[in-house]
Amino acid sequence: MIRLLITEDSLSIVEILKAIFKSDGDIEVVGYAKNGRESIQLTERLKPDVILMDINMPIMDGLEATRVIMSKIPTPILILSSLIKDDDPSISFEALRAGALDIMEKPALQLNPSDKNYEMELIRKIKIVSKVKPIHLIYHNEKNYHTKRRVHIIKDNQILTIGASTGGPPAICCILKNFVPGFPLPILIVQHIFSGFTEGMINWLSKNCSIKVKLAENGEKVAEGVAYFPPCDFHLGIDNSHRIILSKEPPIGGHRPSVDFMMRHVARVFKGKCIGILLTGMGKDGTEGLRAIKQQGGKTIVQDEETSVIFGMPKSAINAGVADIVCPLEKIPSTVINLLSLQ
Template structure:
């Protein structure tokens, strides 16, 4: 039986970057570059003719930039888009996440010529990412979703009365649930955006988030989520005391655990299951420290990272939530948690935050 070839369209205005990307994809027998375009306008013309499985696009291009291009693709020819950008080196990652908001699935740093070891590592990572994206679910972007999202005001508790019930939380902190830990991979940034933007500013417990993301993009992700959320979103510091209404991500390339004094442990010990940070490391730590007073959430992503941690929380009497298949870009990690018996609730992404809010209300 012949293996299906993954057809790639590259939209890239740098001749050097285009050569590198074509060379990388040519090294895989499972991938074929069926077309290239130097800008979004030309790229849009090629899509109906070439019917690519995955589109790789840059952010900054003449005539039509990556953001406009992504919006047009998702409204007219929805398919997986991978943002391959040098913005990670230019400290412009905030704009990259606007493409994810517009419907792109994932981000990747633009490969450069340099050390062979770095090139080989990036080459394999990029090929693997394209293989994953070729099988993901995409959601059509409607015109009413492309409006600019303004940064929400972090209102005082007294003025936060406009949200409908059950999104209004009583001000007394919960005596039962102490922490919520969330893990995500492919499709995770968009899922995290959906959850965190629904949480009110007086959310009475801390949150921990582990997101698999390409090197260099973590700070941009955290800043993007913080700019749109009423809770505070930040990168954890070693030894930092957890605070209610704050969501913590581990520093790049570090695992995140919590000790018996509610303080962050950020370690660079070896990857677990190929991941650092590992979702499983964080969820298992939460299970040990908080037991039945913990909530574990596993969102869209490939593989099984976090599944055993969800089971550990469930066995300790905590609450566990897996994102459902219908709203997951990749129903891998949630499916593994469900198969292990580690998911008490299986919910669409829009229903997760309301459940979290209801569980910490008192």
């Protein structure tokens, strides 16, 4: 049984959440906090397996509560954020960097039959984060690892790809913030994220990184030193003229966008002149993509177990024998720079 603490100042939302969890025999709501301070107190007393955390609350917000909980009593936290309030997405991603595991939109005040998909996804995410050992939640990327040395290398017709799922946004930030303007490769990134939060993530990354981060546009020619994310519910690919392809092809392994889709495209177009990075996440998306890159002579890097929030995707790639380099998150930027210097 997963013991769940709900932190939410709206009683209406709390009642909706309780109704959702009644339908699942594996989740028990053990407490309810109206603000961040109460959440900290109840976490210390109840020792829940998972915390659902609102962002905008009186007395203490969800970001500050997340910081305190992760420093004192590390507990898996799933952020519930409102897309209506402009500041919610940015603050929510700061909470992810503070140690929260994932993010979802709040439920609608009036659930209808189409919301069953939302209910199933919320329950699925709670079950996923409940399996994360608290020791893994003390994030590894807050140190200053600065590998921001400027790369004086011309790398025509080369590209970097990154794939991530649960725990990915802070890990991606850790990598991108160590690249300076003038980084010699375009960067294609797929991050599994709840629908509607992609643009908020891009805005948050743009504030924290010195290279340009943007939403990819269909037919756009990729540029060096720019990181591209696909819009929600689109695969990200690239054609022979190095222009973005946004595809509505069926999901792969339940994912659209898919890391495998992106990396296979890159491998086919750039052959051995590409680097593929696979980060934290549940499942095996990215394994076949790295295989394609490796078969074409490109280089593959996989995040190690200790610094992964969830070691599913990296472990799948390692077990499949498609990881050239396995290293801690904080060493990935310098590893990329070293690979470029050796070529």
